[in-house]
Amino acid sequence: MLYKKLSELTDEERNKLVGRGGGDLADVGETVAAILKDVKHNGDSALREYTKKFDGADIEAIEVSKEEIDEAAKSVDPELLANLEFAAANIRKFHEAQMPQRIWFIEVSPGIELGQKFTALESVGAYVPGGRASYPSTALMTIVPAKVAGVKNVVMCTPPGKDGKVNPLTLAAAKVAGADHVYKIGGVQAVAGMAYGTDTVMKVDKIVGPGNVFVTSAKMQVRDMAEIDFPAGPSEVLIIADDSCNARMAASDMIAQAEHDPNAVSVIVTTSEKLAEAVKVEVLKQAKETLRTEIVNTSLENAAVLVADSMEECIVFSNEFAPEHLEIMVEDEDAVLEGIEHAGSIFVGNYAPVPVGDYASGTNHVLPTAGYARLYSGLNLAHFMKSASIQRISKQGLETLKDPVISLAEKEGLQGHADSVRTRFE
Ligand SMILES: NC(=O)c1ccc[n+]([C@@H]2O[C@H](COP(=O)([O-])OP(=O)(O)OC[C@H]3O[C@@H](n4cnc5c(N)ncnc54)[C@H](O)[C@@H]3O)[C@@H](O)[C@H]2O)c1
Ligand SMILES: N[C@H](CO)Cc1c[nH]c[nH+]1
Numbered sequence: 001m002l003y004k005k006l007s008e009l010t011d012e013e014r015n016k017l018v019g020r021g022g023g024d025l026a027d028v029g030e031t032v033a034a035i036l037k038d039v040k041h042n043g044d045s046a047l048r049e050y051t052k053k054f055d056g057a058d059i060e061a062i063e064v065s066k067e068e069i070d071e072a073a074k075s076v077d078p079e080l081l082a083n084l085e086f087a088a089a090n091i092r093k094f095h096e097a098q099m100p101q102r103i104w105f106i107e108v109s110p111g112i113e114l115g116q117k118f119t120a121l122e123s124v125g126a127y128v129p130g131g132r133a134s135y136p137s138t139a140l141m142t143i144v145p146a147k148v149a150g151v152k153n154v155v156m157c158t159p160p161g162k163d164g165k166v167n168p169l170t171l172a173a174a175k176v177a178g179a180d181h182v183y184k185i186g187g188v189q190a191v192a193g194m195a196y197g198t199d200t201v202m203k204v205d206k207i208v209g210p211g212n213v214f215v216t217s218a219k220m221q222v223r224d225m226a227e228i229d230f231p232a233g234p235s236e237v238l239i240i241a242d243d244s245c246n247a248r249m250a251a252s253d254m255i256a257q258a259e260h261d262p263n264a265v266s267v268i269v270t271t272s273e274k275l276a277e278a279v280k281v282e283v284l285k286q287a288k289e290t291l292r293t294e295i296v297n298t299s300l301e302n303a304a305v306l307v308a309d310s311m312e313e314c315i316v317f318s319n320e321f322a323p324e325h326l327e328i329m330v331e332d333e334d335a336v337l338e339g340i341e342h343a344g345s346i347f348v349g350n351y352a353p354v355p356v357g358d359y360a361s362g363t364n365h366v367l368p369t370a371g372y373a374r375l376y377s378g379l380n381l382a383h384f385m386k387s388a389s390i391q392r393i394s395k396q397g398l399e400t401l402k403d404p405v406i407s408l409a410e411k412e413g414l415q416g417h418a419d420s421v422r423t424r425f426e
């Protein structure tokens, strides 16, 4: 774990932290491309082959039947099921609040009404990770908003365990969220299945959901066949803190992200040297106590405790980092919030740890990583919808537009365009 003054970072150290590519996507590009190609040409048999190779599972049926899903949901502890439903209700509420007016108009001048019509995508594939941990929460985060938007066909892919079965809680979450089909395939092969379609797997218009570096590379390579949400790779947290931050809490939030993946990144940047010292000690202590020692220790090689000269310097660094999750644990929260330009999801105050958003507050945990928060918003209702612009124009309205349109069209040498307007007045 790096421990340094922010101003003394070498270029190499800074580049490793900022825009590091979520576990170096480029390194896996060729491996991923070969799997995509194989699935494209060999369909279900390639899906079975890679499931055997990467998940150690022999699967006959690729789709999980409705009966299996119902049975799995029944087998889940009722309290856990109630907690899933609690989380789903909050996610639903937050995403329903994002619903645009389905159709609206403004009259920009007499007889010229302009508007938009929003419609849902027809089919969406939700990737739910399942390699190092299973992610029932991701089933909720991807499927609930799709259904709120009105997507007709929502399919889910997640890798099976060695016994060829999908985690029952993930199946229960798929049911609570309203998935239409569930396939027990993961990794690159799942992305390929949903992008190209196979005898079993439905081809979808868009693939959403997070995954490791292989899944993320696969999503980025199939964009000619299916749109994607954004690169949502190995998890990251950046904490901006001052003396008011509790070191034990900050350290536990760093460990929480570190336990996701060896490529996860946990960083704290603070104006307080005293806090920095305490966080370093706490992180190392908590790393020894974690259940996921190997992943956490590898991931902590990417971690950093950085001391800044001012809060302004922390904010500049944060905007350069563009973290997936940003925690603000400072006295003057509003001032820091005001300065933030790029972050996937922001958690304000000592009592807003990232895991509340991971599971149950209602915000979406599928978020851009590796600096992509500079370009993309986290998963939200708009990812499942699109809009058409509309114009409703009367003869009086066209009168206003006639001369500019005819003159511009003629200047472009497009006589037909000009005549299409002119003819309406002849
Ligand atoms: N950014 C976000 O929004 C967000 C949200 C949740 C989780 N995550 C991230 O999702 C990831 C989950 O990763 P995971 O590994 O646990 O599950 P995963 O489902 O993403 O990946 C497992 C699959 O990876 C494939 N794979 C593994 N090694 C391979 C290899 N050598 N070659 C080709 N394919 C290979 C296998 O097919 C396997 O089924 C973590 O990085 C976590 O941080 C991100
Ligand atoms: N922190 C993850 C996003 O990077 C989401 C998650 C799901 N389950 C637990 N955590």
Ligand SMILES: [Zn+2]
Pocket (backbone or CB within 6 Å): 235, 256, 257, 260, 355, 358
């Ligand atoms: Zn998490």
